[in-house]
Amino acid sequence: MPEKAGIYLHIPFCRSKCSYCAFSSWPCRRPPAGYPAALLAQARQLAELPWSQEKKFATLFVGGGTPTIYPAPVLTDLLAGLGKLFRLDPEAEISLEANPDTLTPELLRQLRRGGFNRISIGVQSFHDQLLHRIGRRHDGAKARQAVAWARQAGFANLNLDLMYGLPGQSRRQWRADIATALELQPEHLAIYQLTPEAETPLGRALAAGHLVLPEPDLSAELEQEARQALLAAGYQHYEVANYCRPGRACRHNLNYWHNGSYLGLGAAAVSCLDGLRLVNVAAPGRYRRLLAAGRAPYAEAELLGRPAAFRETVIMGLRLRQGLRVDQLQQRFALTPQQYYGPILDELIAQGLLVADRERIALSERGFALANQVLCRLV
Ligand code: SF4
Incomplete structure (x- = not known):
């Protein structure tokens, strides 16, 4: 039996930068047309390794950034290209991260038809004022609509990301966010505490006293309230920040938590091949140029003892x-x-x-x- 592994694809572009974002993402109106070709070029390099040829890939996760900043055919072509290079399990979990402001019914239908079978929607909150305060582009209505469209498109495995500890967030608002999320009946919920980094616009606004985070005690209570509500609704708290319906844990992330092996394609992505860690260069332009020149795109390589x-x-x-x-x-x-x-x-x-x-x-x-x-x- 071939050993199982995962594949991660990083799309580091967003329409704008959220005020708390310290992730590897670049704001742009249009994402670079040459980046998907660079992803496939790195995929071809990795597919030639005997290591990859011995593996069956049980999960594929396209994350960002905002992958849905690209039109659906670009994403489904990438998926088809990877399917030719790697042995993908016929039952593979194929996930995509999406932000509500980039979704349309047609895009979702094309993604589902093209093979994506799980979608993770970055909702964060359903309160317009809170979303605006952290620089998100969507509002609560758009988030609810995105979930409805994803269901209509046939996504039967859906995650919602929610955040607590937002500046000025009240207990009442958080309770309402949890209640709205439960009404939407996602198979999976990721509940994160906002942890602003000092060098982000939000970090600077907090340092200057323009915004205030909830007291630590209140944040702990909000987390506790979410936990109780989700457990009462039948979700399993299977990981510190993650809840799922029975059998709907995120298989891709489970592989990370089991410290399994995975390939990381894209600027700033990390691969882990049985303890050999390869970190790709972070700047998308440099990543593209290295691959266009037929070179390996790594910034670091480390063999873990x-x-x-x-x-x-x-x-x-x-x-x-x-x-x-x-x-x-x-x-x-x-x-x-x-x-x-x-x-x-x-x-x-x-x-x-x-x-x-x-x-x-x-x-x-x-x-x-x-x-x-x-x-x-x-x-
Ligand atoms: S959508 Fe995510 S990756 Fe993009 S700017 Fe906002 S927090 Fe960062």
Whole structure:
């Protein structure tokens, strides 16, 4: 049986830059016409590796940026091109990130017909005032409409991204956002806290006192309220920030959390080939030029040693509710969490933040709520 892996494609262009955005994305009216050809050029380089030829690819994720800034035929041609280069599982999860302001019924129909079977819509909030404050281009009505159009186009696997901790966000607004999201019945919800970086326009507005974030206690309560509402509605809280209907976890992201292997195509994308990490150059123009010249587009290459790979696997795996199986760690790295972490592990267990026995290690209920702080101690 060939081993399974994933493919990630990065489209680093957006119509404008959201005020909190510190991601690798460039604002532009029209995305560069030559970029998709560069993606396929890198795909051809990677497809020649014996490593790729031994793999079956179970997931493909087109993220950004805003992939839907390109017309649907560009995206479906990319998908078809990758299908010729790599062995894609016939049951592969093929996801696409989209922002509501770029979606139309026809674009969604073409994407669905062209093979995309999962869509992740960046809603963030249904409140126009909050969306405007963080520089999003859509409003709440457009977000609801985008979901309805995606359903009509045949997307039966749909994620909504929501954010809490927005400047000036009230408890009432957050409750209404969760209620609206639940009415739309997504298969998956990603619930993130806004964490503004200092060098973004939002970070500067906060530093200057022009905007104010909710108090940390309120943010923690908002997260807790969302959790209770989603669990009551039958969602599973399967990862620190992610909820799903049974059987609808994001398979592509599960591969990351299991520290599996994946190919990363596009400016700033990262590949991980059994512990060999390749980071592509971040600037899209340079990425295109390198590939047009027949060169490899990497800015960094690093072979992770066994301890580093073990540590990453534990930290990523603990983000999952189910945690990690000790026998699988032992098989993969010839190491156990107790051998590697020793006293730190004992301390976290004594503090009630981790649960561990001979079979499994996982965050406790309390540890799950404080995941970021706990995981920092294992880095
Ligand atoms: S849509 Fe996403 S990637 Fe694009 S600017 Fe906004 S936050 Fe950044």
